[in-house]
Amino acid sequence: MAYFNPEPKYEHGDQLKVGILLANLGTPDAPTAQALRPYLRQFLSDRRVVEIPRLVWWFILNGIILAIRPKKSAEKYASVWTSEGSPLLVHAKKQALLLRGFLAQKIQSPFTVELGMSYGNPSMESAIQKLKAQHCDRILVFPLYPQYAASSTASALDAVWRVLLKTRNMPAIRTIKHYHDHPAYIEALAQSVREHWRINGKPNKLVMSFHGVPKFHLLKGDMYHCECHKTARLLAEALGLNQDQYVIAFQSRFGKQEWLKPYLANILESLGKSKVNRIDVICPGFSSDCLETLEEIAMEGKHIFQSNGGGEYHYIPALNESEAWIHAMTAITLENLHGWVSTDWDANQAKKDAEMTKLRAQGLANN
Numbered sequence: 115m116a117y118f119n120p121e122p123k124y125e126h127g128d129q130l131k132v133g134i135l136l137a138n139l140g141t142p143d144a145p146t147a148q149a150l151r152p153y154l155r156q157f158l159s160d161r162r163v164v165e166i167p168r169l170v171w172w173f174i175l176n177g178i179i180l181a182i183r184p185k186k187s188a189e190k191y192a193s194v195w196t197s198e199g200s201p202l203l204v205h206a207k208k209q210a211l212l213l214r215g216f217l218a219q220k221i222q223s224p225f226t227v228e229l230g231m232s233y234g235n236p237s238m239e240s241a242i243q244k245l246k247a248q249h250c251d252r253i254l255v256f257p258l259y260p261q262y263a264a265s266s267t268a269s270a271l272d273a274v275w276r277v278l279l280k281t282r283n284m285p286a287i288r289t290i291k292h293y294h295d296h297p298a299y300i301e302a303l304a305q306s307v308r309e310h311w312r313i314n315g316k317p318n319k320l321v322m323s324f325h326g327v328p329k330f331h332l333l334k335g336d337m338y339h340c341e342c343h344k345t346a347r348l349l350a351e352a353l354g355l356n357q358d359q360y361v362i363a364f365q366s367r368f369g370k371q372e373w374l375k376p377y378l379a380n381i382l383e384s385l386g387k388s389k390v391n392r393i394d395v396i397c398p399g400f401s402s403d404c405l406e407t408l409e410e411i412a413m414e415g416k417h418i419f420q421s422n423g424g425g426e427y428h429y430i431p432a433l434n435e436s437e438a439w440i441h442a443m444t445a446i447t448l449e450n451l452h453g454w455v456s457t458d459w460d461a462n463q464a465k466k467d468a469e470m471t472k473l474r475a476q477g478l479a480n481n
């Protein structure tokens with residue numbers, strides 16, 4: 115079998131395009147143990163996700179985790195699965211469609227948008243092949259993680275590089291590292307909170323929960339923790355919250371190692387025990403609702419808080435397809451496409467420049 119992927123047929127004169135590759139984590143194909151096993155194997159074999167010596171980890175993964183977790187996780191997935199499929203994939207597909215539509219209002223040169231996942235389907239390979247088939251010679255990779263983490267953002271990029279290693283005619287590549295402090299992203303979050311408060315009134319505390327990672331990632335130079343804190347501070351500022359009105363927490367601890375603290379479960383337990391009347395929980399690091407938000411936060415989190423004596427518990431949905439978020443995605447994309455596409459701004463500018471040139475030639479303009 116050939117090592118390199120076949121190149122699409124190219125005729126002289128075929129139009130070259132810019133490709134925008136939305137990259138996300140991925141999800142199982144079905145909420146069943148059979149579908150969970152290959153998904154979890156691929157996910158948990160990623161060295162960026164689990165950094166335990168390979169041989170030791172091989173025995174733990176195959177002997178213990180893949181024997182127990184698929185069934186347990188499948189039950190959790192079944193509780194959030196929709197008629198259209200896994201929430202993560204359903205939202206990611208809609209975001210890709212909407213982004214294409216919003217960009218079409220702004221970009222005047224040929225472009226396209228595809229979605230690729232680090233684990234599971236649609237794979238990064240299939241996404242890049244679709245871009246190549248449409249003659250994309252320049253690709254912007256947009257990982258849908260606001261805060262950079264080696265275990266999420268860099269894993270998505272690794273998946274892209276693995277495909278490119280087998281590509282003969284390499285496209286030019288640009289990548290977006292993060293957008294944790296982008297004003298349009300912060301504003302999209304703030305708008306979703308304000309809208310929730312307009313309908314439901316305000317809570318006693320806003321809990322901002324981020325996906326956790328092992329603590330040693332931070333100690334070894336992964337700045338994810340700092341970026342989560344910056345997002346939280348900017349969101350609190352946008353909402354006019356003082357430090358007593360919000361708290362930051364990290365969720366989804368996996369395994370026995372120490373992870374980033376405070377753990378969400380401990381925060382919810384102590385807020386419950388303090389008999390707090392109402393808390394709202396938002397997950398600013400998740401651009402789409404998924405297992406981690408709909409099951410762990412909206413269901414499990416509520417149970418922890420209320421079984422410890424807490425009152426009302428509101429989960430504020432992820433940004434999903436909100437207009438402000440698609441606007442933010444559009445802004446972030448356009449900022450990273452400078453020089454690769456012509457926008458309506460460029461076209462207007464070109465028109466103005468042409469008019470000025472004409473006026474100057476006629477001696478009518480002074481500057």
Ligand SMILES: C=CC1=C(C)c2cc3[nH]c(cc4nc(cc5[nH]c(cc1n2)c(C)c5CCC(=O)O)C(CCC(=O)O)=C4C)c(C)c3C=C
Nearest residue numbers: 139140141142163187202263265266325327368404405406
């Ligand atoms: C084993 C360690 C894990 C690290 C490190 C990790 C980092 C990390 N994950 C996300 C986002 C998501 N993770 C999701 C599911 C999920 N995460 C882990 C483990 C680690 N994640 C597992 C084993 C699973 C699978 C589900 C389960 O069996 O519990 C999801 C949801 C996917 C879905 O289909 O809905 C997301 C999203 C980030 C952003 C991150 C690092 C910052």
Ligand SMILES: [Fe+2]
Nearest residue numbers: 325326366406
């Ligand atoms: Fe995770």
Ligand SMILES: [Fe+2]
Nearest residue numbers: 366367406410
């Ligand atoms: Fe989790």
